[in-house]
Amino acid sequence: MKYWRHLLTFILIGFLTACIPVNLDTPVPAYDSGIDPNNWVMVPSGEFLSSQFNELINLDHDFEIMVTDVTVNQYIAFVNQALLEGKIKIGEFQGKPALIGFYPGDPFHGIKHEIQIDAGDYLLVPLNDPASRFTFDGKQFVVKEGWGNHPMTNVSWFGSWTYCGYYGWRLPSEKEWEKAARGVDGRPYPWGWELALNNANFYASRDPFEDMNLVGSRTSPVGFYNGKTYDGYITLNSPSPYGLYDMAGNVWQWLGDVQFQEGFSDRLMAGGSKDTYDKDLRIWVRNSAPPMYYGPAAGFRCVR
Numbered sequence: 001m002k003y004w005r006h007l008l009t010f011i012l013i014g015f016l017t018a019c020i021p022v023n024l025d026t027p028v029p030a031y032d033s034g035i036d037p038n039n040w041v042m043v044p045s046g047e048f049l050s051s052q053f054n055e056l057i058n059l060d061h062d063f064e065i066m067v068t069d070v071t072v073n074q075y076i077a078f079v080n081q082a083l084l085e086g087k088i089k090i091g092e093f094q095g096k097p098a099l100i101g102f103y104p105g106d107p108f109h110g111i112k113h114e115i116q117i118d119a120g121d122y123l124l125v126p127l128n129d130p131a132s133r134f135t136f137d138g139k140q141f142v143v144k145e146g147w148g149n150h151p152m153t154n155v156s157w158f159g160s161w162t163y164c165g166y167y168g169w170r171l172p173s174e175k176e177w178e179k180a181a182r183g184v185d186g187r188p189y190p191w192g193w194e195l196a197l198n199n200a201n202f203y204a205s206r207d208p209f210e211d212m213n214l215v216g217s218r219t220s221p222v223g224f225y226n227g228k229t230y231d232g233y234i235t236l237n238s239p240s241p242y243g244l245y246d247m248a249g250n251v252w253q254w255l256g257d258v259q260f261q262e263g264f265s266d267r268l269m270a271g272g273s274k275d276t277y278d279k280d281l282r283i284w285v286r287n288s289a290p291p292m293y294y295g296p297a298a299g300f301r302c303v304r
Helices: 002-019 072-085 157-166 174-182
Strands: 040-043 046-050 055-059 063-066 089-093 096-103 120-126 134-136 141-143 252-259 266-270 286-289
Touching: 040 174, 046 174, 055 174, 063 174, 072 141, 072 157, 089 120, 096 157, 120 157, 157 252, 174 252, 174 266
Parallel strands: none
Antiparallel strands: 040 063, 046 055, 089 096, 096 120, 134 141, 252 266, 266 286
């Protein structure tokens, strides 16, 4: 009887919490992390320990990767420029207003549950989603106040792929991302072997951007967890061995890989997010979604 009483209590709490209105336009704290999102670092070729089981993998090439996720400022600058050049356009995707761009399509194997991605125009970002961090007046995209140095979210895989490709870059492969996140020693987290609440932005990390009673969880500025103190909130310096920030928490990061296993043509994500529990911040944890998916906890960074 005690078990059922406790279960009913949890259900009731969950129901009441779900009924609390979330104000997406509540002002966001303004903090400058001091980490430059325009910086890149080199990740060298060579062996590293991969996956939960520490498989020895050899990455046969060097590459450069962004120190942070692509920010709202960076993405909106791209959008306004690419629109002027006719590289992307305003239109509709599946009946909803959207920023759209051309994608050349994927090989289709005809396997059960596989999504057929033909050549054509696909959604990059939606234009009418209240969780987006920009406004659009019909001509110009403008960043909402306070969100410029936060990671770009509500961006599909196509939107991430298009951004990287516009500059001659690309999305990282799963193995590139993993080596950049953990180095060579098999650590489970980018910063090391243990996780503290102030290493990253994840569920219930109690950072200044989280208020579950009013606004829910929100992204933190890129590079926020760098050892600085923000109005009394002390962060731990939490870069990867190569100096990359937010490789765990804040937003899931789209990868370049297409997952064809079991008939699905989803794209992979890595890194966990502001909405996930601590176990999802381990480097080997995978997530995936169809390439047209977008959400307030999905972002990306590029490699070259």
